[in-house]
Amino acid sequence: LFGQVEAFAGDPILSLNDAFKADPRTEKVNLSIGVYTDEKGRIPVLRAVKTAYERTGFAERPYLPMEGHAGYREGVQKLVFGDGHPARAEKRIATIQTLGGTGAVGIAADFLAKHAPGRTVLVSDPTWENHHGLFQRAGFTTTTYPYWDRANRSVDFDGMVKAFEAAENGSIVVLQPVCHNPTGVDLDERQQEAVTDVLIAKRHIVVFDMAYQGFGTSLDEDAAFVRRYARRASCLVANSFSKNFSLYGERCGGLSVVCRDADEAERVLGQLKLAVRRSYSSPPMTGGLLVATVLGSDELRAQWAGEVETMRTRMDSMRKLLAEHIRALSNEIDVSFLLNQRGMFSYTGLSAQQVDTMRERDGVYLVGSGRMCVAGLNEANVPKVAKSFVEAQAR
Numbered sequence: 001l002f003g004q005v006e007a008f009a010g011d012p013i014l015s016l017n018d019a020f021k022a023d024p025r026t027e028k029v030n031l032s033i034g035v036y037t038d039e040k041g042r043i044p045v046l047r048a049v050k051t052a053y054e055r056t057g058f059a060e061r062p063y064l065p066m067e068g069h070a071g072y073r074e075g076v077q078k079l080v081f082g083d084g085h086p087a088r089a090e091k092r093i094a095t096i097q098t099l100g101g102t103g104a105v106g107i108a109a110d111f112l113a114k115h116a117p118g119r120t121v122l123v124s125d126p127t128w129e130n131h132h133g134l135f136q137r138a139g140f141t142t143t144t145y146p147y148w149d150r151a152n153r154s155v156d157f158d159g160m161v162k163a164f165e166a167a168e169n170g171s172i173v174v175l176q177p178v179c180h181n182p183t184g185v186d187l188d189e190r191q192q193e194a195v196t197d198v199l200i201a202k203r204h205i206v207v208f209d210m211a212y213q214g215f216g217t218s219l220d221e222d223a224a225f226v227r228r229y230a231r232r233a234s235c236l237v238a239n240s241f242s243k244n245f246s247l248y249g250e251r252c253g254g255l256s257v258v259c260r261d262a263d264e265a266e267r268v269l270g271q272l273k274l275a276v277r278r279s280y281s282s283p284p285m286t287g288g289l290l291v292a293t294v295l296g297s298d299e300l301r302a303q304w305a306g307e308v309e310t311m312r313t314r315m316d317s318m319r320k321l322l323a324e325h326i327r328a329l330s331n332e333i334d335v336s337f338l339l340n341q342r343g344m345f346s347y348t349g350l351s352a353q354q355v356d357t358m359r360e361r362d363g364v365y366l367v368g369s370g371r372m373c374v375a376g377l378n379e380a381n382v383p384k385v386a387k388s389f390v391e392a393q394a395r
């Protein structure tokens with residue numbers, strides 16, 4: 001019956017993670033998958049989340065509503081838009097609990113396929129690969145806008161703006177507002193404003209995908225682009241709690257659609273619920289309760305914000321440490337990119353061949369594109385990574 005079914009090539013990053021696990025070398029270093037680990041290489045259990053788990057315990061498990069837990073949805077809105085945002089005050093935001101950031105982008109794509117069909121979807125070059133996959137699954141054709149300026153290891157701002165200007169009016173544009181995956185380079189505030197002007201003038205539909213809020217500068221500053229944009233125009237915002245709550249396997253995220261008025265938001269919410277119903281009926285409860293409990297308690301929220309700050313500062317200090325170690329070994333390599341990029345990832349500029357060399361010879365695993373997950377660095381492995389990095393470039 002299924003004899004013609006083709007083998008799945010696997011996800012390149014997840015396959016690399018499997019190869020890492022199977023590697024017998026004890027000194028191996030995993031800088032491939034996008035998971036935050038602490039200085040001991042463990043995925044942290046945040047104290048605020050553990051307290052929430054103890055408080056909520058395990059009681060009955062009815063279905064959550066299609067749109068998710070009410071306290072969770074309120075928590076998403078406050079965190080993403082800030083408490084005093086005018087769109088919130090005017091009840092113009094439709095928010096649902098989703099299955100991680102992936103589920104949020106997926107429901108956004110399904111919603112747009114029905115209510116804004118036939119448009120071109122523009123995603124950054126490069127981007128999180130699933131942006132293409134999720135929008136194509138919903139029936140869209142995807143294309144890219146320039147983003148990575150290889151020569152300067154920064155954003156190709158002019159190329160990006162030109163692409164938005166050249167795209168047909170009303171195209172769908174996916175933007176990562178902070179800690180861009182995979183490059184680690186973001187727009188500065190002036191660039192954000194300039195891009196906003198173009199996007200609004202062209203009446204493009206913007207889907208913000210914010211998977212790393214709190215890993216750039218701070219929870220509030222990382223959301224500033226989204227908040228300013230949402231003061232000026234309607235947009236969709238997907239957010240993930242996988243990284244900033246360290247709740248990868250619980251699948252916690254949110255999708256918010258900023259509308260023109262409360263009536264529109266009510267109707268949009270209904271359509272989001274329908275999209276959820278047709279896909280998986282309702283989101284899961286355990287992770288939802290954890291996030292809702294933390295975000296709904298001033299004390300736990302403050303503790304959690306401190307823990308996000310700890311993860312962020314550790315990644316920043318690892319960037320600095322790696323840069324110092326590389327400099328000590330070679331003054332021919334410009335390491336400023338490591339310090340200018342933000343969040344979990346750094347595009348190193350290494351070629352696929354150099355990445356292969358680091359993996360095969362030294363057991364240092366990066367993604368083939370040259371993306372390094374800086375959260376996998378720690379004081380013990382930085383000297384080894386620096387040496388491998390310098391030697392790979394010398395060849």
Ligand code: PMP
Nearest residue numbers: 034100101102128181211240242
């Ligand atoms: N968007 C981007 C840009 C991401 O990097 C990721 C996670 N790697 C996601 C969405 C998906 O998030 P989640 O793991 O919460 O589904």
